Amino acid sequence: MLSAIEQTGKISIVKRNFSWGEDLSLIIRTVERHFSDFNGNGFYPHPEEEALQRELLNIPTLRRLGEAIGRAALRGMAITDLGLSHLSEAHRNAVLYAIALTRGFPTSTDQRTKRVAWDVRAKRANQQAARFTTFSERVGGAEMHTDSSFYPMPEEQFMLYVVSAARCNGGESLIIDVDDIHRELEKTREGRIAYSLLTTRDVPFRVPAVYAAEDDNVEYYLAPVFRRDGGLKIRWRYDSILKGLAARPDLSSPELVDAIELVNDIVERQAPRFHRHLPDDTLLWADNHHTLHGRAMYTDPERHLIRIRTSNTPNARRIGPSGISAD
């Protein structure tokens, strides 16, 4: 199904070695039958998503692809040459939605439109109101982070599909395994103190003002950075934590600030990382609880990816908002 090309730690690059055959149009027809409106080709969490999931899993190629991703027990997998580049936007996004649904339950990125498939690309200058642009809507780099860090239930997984890679030798995708961050922390006394503090102490993750219900109301979510739960998990977004601590100085302390700064230094500079320029028609699947992701600086405004976040919990049973367009 997937041929290994290379593997670094728990992150691998593979190549599709199957033919979609007739199953590609069967997937598209099945999704089309359930969505009368593609919601601007962004879809939305389908009200009958569990039934739709069962139906899609009856399509052999799709089921086997989902199983192959899950069976690998990896934390990140880039599948090159996925075979969707010839499709229209609507059909390509339908297949991406279907692949995401084999892995869990796609969540809406935008609370207003409920879009599930989100375009990660720079907005044109005339669409940009500086205050409303986020990592996913501007050129440049993105600091290492987990998605939805400031909400109660960050999705377990996300996918990025490369429609058009940056043509400027930039915009590489970056992933760091949380175990590598822990390993770096264990090397020094300061690191061990930081790890202990960030495992036992809640820190406030501020919800970006743009997404909070009311701008005057500072919203934040309290959670530890590290959590032991079926292996070590991480929740991280440096700017959100700094803003959270500024809003709640009563929760701050010099030791906590030192710990945050140390982890930031490790994730931005020291920890080993997957660092790849992913070509067009690549699907990057990643674990949002056990890895951080980011992207290297780029300037090509035509770079275009599609992102879908996927929760293990059906949308009807999720707590709090789903992800946002930031990240």
Ligand SMILES: [Fe+2]
């Ligand atoms: Fe992100």
